[in-house]
Amino acid sequence: MRTAERFPERRTGLLPALRLAQDEQGYLSSQVLAEVAAIFELTPAEVEAVASFYTMLKRRPTGRHLIQVCTNLPCALSGADELLDHLKARLGIGVGETTPDGLFTLETVECLGSCGTAPVVQIDEDYHENMSAEAIDAVLARLAEG
Numbered sequence: 001m002r003t004a005e006r007f008p009e010r011r012t013g014l015l016p017a018l019r020l021a022q023d024e025q026g027y028l029s030s031q032v033l034a035e036v037a038a039i040f041e042l043t044p045a046e047v048e049a050v051a052s053f054y055t056m057l058k059r060r061p062t063g064r065h066l067i068q069v070c071t072n073l074p075c076a077l078s079g080a081d082e083l084l085d086h087l088k089a090r091l092g093i094g095v096g097e098t099t100p101d102g103l104f105t106l107e108t109v110e111c112l113g114s115c116g117t118a119p120v121v122q123i124d125e126d127y128h129e130n131m132s133a134e135a136i137d138a139v140l141a142r143l144a145e146g
């Protein structure tokens with residue numbers, strides 16, 4: 001893997017390598033983690049520790065769009081729980097589940113580092129801030145169109 005060779009300290013290339021593997025495979029299976037560990041001459045446990053720390057790394061298959069609702073205190077005080085309930089009802093799924101059409105997976109996450117614009121929802125790579133039920137509905141409708 002060329003990513004490993006681009007860094008003077010091999011280990012520092014681990015996160016970019018995991019992102020690349022996820023882009024190629026869709027998520028990071030145990031087999032993929034073991035292969036990355038071998039390339040970086042790390043133990044699978046060391047790679048698993050990194051993969052489980054970063055919420056942008058997926059350890060299981062998800063829908064085409066991953067919806068992550070921050071439920072930490074500033075977001076909770078700004079309506080995150082109500083927003084999460086709205087999403088569950090609208091999508092007909094619970095946290096950790098994927099819609100039957102494979103379009104959306106719903107998760108909760110720890111602080112996304114944007115507490116000043118709470119409540120915050122990350123969908124794929126994008127932050128959606130100051131979210132309301134109406135605003136998130138508009139985002140979902142746009143994503144569902146393609």
Ligand code: FES
Pocket residue numbers: 070071072073074075076110111112113114115116118119120
């Ligand atoms: S608590 Fe939600 S972004 Fe910080």
